[in-house]
Amino acid sequence: MIPRNIFVPLSRQIKPISTPRPISGVIPRHRPQPARVSGTLLPRKFSTTVRRETDFTHAVIGGGVVGLAIARKLQERRGSTVLIERHGGVGRETSSRNSEVIHAGLYYGADSLKTRLCLRGKSLLYSLCAKHQIPHRNCGKWIVAQDVQQLSALEKLHDFASNINVATHFLSKEEARRREPDVRAEAGVLESPSTGIVDSHALMQFLQGSFEDLGGVCAFHSPVTRIEAVESGRRGWEITVTCPSSTASKSNETTTITSSTLINSAGLSAIPLRNTLLPPTQHLTPYYAKGSYFSYSLSSPKPSTLVYPAPIPGHGGLGTHLTLDLSGRVRFGPDVEWTSDPSDYSVNDKNLSAAIADIQAYLPGVQAEAIGLDYVGIRPKLGKSSVTSGEGFLDFWIKGEEGFEGWVNLLGIESPGLTSSLAIAEEVEGVLYR
Ligand SMILES: Cc1cc2nc3c(=O)[nH]c(=O)nc-3n(C[C@H](O)[C@H](O)[C@H](O)COP(=O)(O)OP(=O)(O)OC[C@H]3O[C@@H](n4cnc5c(N)ncnc54)[C@H](O)[C@@H]3O)c2cc1C
Numbered sequence: 001m002i003p004r005n006i007f008v009p010l011s012r013q014i015k016p017i018s019t020p021r022p023i024s025g026v027i028p029r030h031r032p033q034p035a036r037v038s039g040t041l042l043p044r045k046f047s048t049t050v051r052r053e054t055d056f057t058h059a060v061i062g063g064g065v066v067g068l069a070i071a072r073k074l075q076e077r078r079g080s081t082v083l084i085e086r087h088g089g090v091g092r093e094t095s096s097r098n099s100e101v102i103h104a105g106l107y108y109g110a111d112s113l114k115t116r117l118c119l120r121g122k123s124l125l126y127s128l129c130a131k132h133q134i135p136h137r138n139c140g141k142w143i144v145a146q147d148v149q150q151l152s153a154l155e156k157l158h159d160f161a162s163n164i165n166v167a168t169h170f171l172s173k174e175e176a177r178r179r180e181p182d183v184r185a186e187a188g189v190l191e192s193p194s195t196g197i198v199d200s201h202a203l204m205q206f207l208q209g210s211f212e213d214l215g216g217v218c219a220f221h222s223p224v225t226r227i228e229a230v231e232s233g234r235r236g237w238e239i240t241v242t243c244p245s246s247t248a249s250k251s252n253e254t255t256t257i258t259s260s261t262l263i264n265s266a267g268l269s270a271i272p273l274r275n276t277l278l279p280p281t282q283h284l285t286p287y288y289a290k291g292s293y294f295s296y297s298l299s300s301p302k303p304s305t306l307v308y309p310a311p312i313p314g315h316g317g318l319g320t321h322l323t324l325d326l327s328g329r330v331r332f333g334p335d336v337e338w339t340s341d342p343s344d345y346s347v348n349d350k351n352l353s354a355a356i357a358d359i360q361a362y363l364p365g366v367q368a369e370a371i372g373l374d375y376v377g378i379r380p381k382l383g384k385s386s387v388t389s390g391e392g393f394l395d396f397w398i399k400g401e402e403g404f405e406g407w408v409n410l411l412g413i414e415s416p417g418l419t420s421s422l423a424i425a426e427e428v429e430g431v432l433y434r
Contacts, residue, residue: 054236056080056217059259061224061239061273063087064095065200065421066413067265068207073425074263074432075216082257083216084241086223091204094267095418097345097377099293099323099334102126102136102196103416104166106143106157107311107318113396114416115164117427121420125198128422134202135326141195141306142171144185144362150310151187157311158190168192182301184364195306199326200418225254227262227277233405237262261406261432267413268342268380274401274409284411287381288342291334293374294320294355301365302330309362318415320358331374332359338384347373382412398424400431408432 056079060071063085075081087093102122108114129136145151154170161168171179171189183189212218219241226240240256266273271286309319320332335351356368385392397411408431410424417424 054258054260056082056257056259058082058261058263059084059237059239059257060263060265062265062267062270063090063208063218063220064093064265064267065091065204065207065418066095066267066410066424067263068204068211069421069425070263070265070410070428071216072207072211072214073422073429075211075214077429077433079260081211081216082219082259083211084219084222084224084239086221088220090208090218091201094377094380095200095204097375098200098415098418099321099331100197100200100325100418101141101306101323102138102198103419104141104161104168104192104194105164105416105419106161106166106168106192108416109393109395110160110164112393113398113427114420117396117420117423118416119164119166119423120426121416121423122194124422125203125419126196128206129198129203132206134206135199136196137326138194138196139305139324141192141308142176142180142183142185142303143190143192143308143310144183145187145189145310146185146361147187153310154188154190161192166192167194180303180305180307182363182365183303183307184362191305197306197324197326198418222255224266224273227273229277229404229407230258232403233262233407236260237406262408263428264407264409265413268378270380270409270411270413271382274411278401284382286342287384288339289379289381289384289414290337290339290344291377291379292337292347292351292355293331293333293376294352294359295372295374296330296332296366296370297372298367298370301363302328303363307362309358320355322359322363332371333374334377339378342378342380345376345378347376349373379414380412381414396420396424398427398431406432 058074058079058081060067060083063083067083068090071081071083102125103118105115105118143154145154158168168190171191176185176189222241224239225242228238230236230238237259238256240254242252242254244252264270264273271284275283306323308321312319320335322330322332324330335355356371359366382394382397385394394412396413399409401407401409408428
């Protein structure tokens, strides 16, 4: 459950930090400080003719897994980074409403950012999880075909996987039957051994702790309501947070901080936030694809691997698949339903019967009456596009904004954003500093 936002001004919301460090715990307001970075750490792409006197070197808007990974990465450069989040803690939106799958990188175009960052992110994520005991499991995944057309889709995936050096292999009927007797795959099974699952909450807790231990500052209950580029960002950024007063008599309370750079990692709100600074001709339209999950209350059938149907060209998702959480609980979904409301987390049963039919195609023993409504996640989309490569494919948008200094926007960070998060952080660092 998302706790009530108590809307206390940014300056009073700095979380107590776990180890002593030389900051007061209060964001310095309107008190310019020289950035705590040496010349070599200043963004090389930015003008260095103007002395930067800002409260922070980096401000990251958005405390999802991607914003956290970016903030931690930038704080490693020994600058001063603030992570600004409107909710009372990290991971209250898309990052805690997904399938928690560590994707292998099979579905996106060869030259896409999604493929490159998914492959790099997968490797970084497995290493980080192993090193810091973040719960995860390399459980593998099956993609199943029921007819020749679906088998041909699997063959294309297999070819693509070998082109990008990701291991996949077909299973014989005998092996498939022996390993997962409950799974139906009339025409073939393609196995992806590098796919896995991760506890996304534990991952975000780790990233937050690591960021704060490096001296980074988390500002919760801090909805950003206004951004101003001072001299197009050359003299930094003013970021205003407005908190509705908790008492009826008081008016809203605002706080403004300054930062040398601004990273917009606001997930579902990233496009609207970017639009506030740009002329209408440069505005983008945000699209939202709701995905409902379905729970399963029985202990059987319970495969020990993830099971996905063959991808359907032009589909906004990857089909109603079977995923497992780390306790072994089976869940199905997500489906795809376009919505204009990015806060619409209501679960409805509109697609339940279609989902049951999809599931029964690969898991015939499933008991329809044990399948119930679970939770909803919403994909931030740049268009009503396909999630897989081919016509209409839209890539991650991770770019410095032309005409401005020190402003990076992250738009359309849908799947595989969780898998890619650590690599996205490297990418943002590269946009700022390389
Ligand atoms: C249904 C579904 C299934 C998915 N499955 C997978 C999967 O299995 N594997 C995988 O790799 N990826 C998956 N993804 C994608 C993955 O979940 C996302 O790419 C990732 O969580 C995005 O993280 P984020 O930090 O960009 O966004 P978010 O988690 O949405 O974080 C953005 C944050 O910005 C904050 N914010 C917004 N506006 C403001 C403001 N004005 N002021 C202050 N704060 C603000 C929000 O409160 C939010 O906390 C899935 C996504 C969905 C929807």
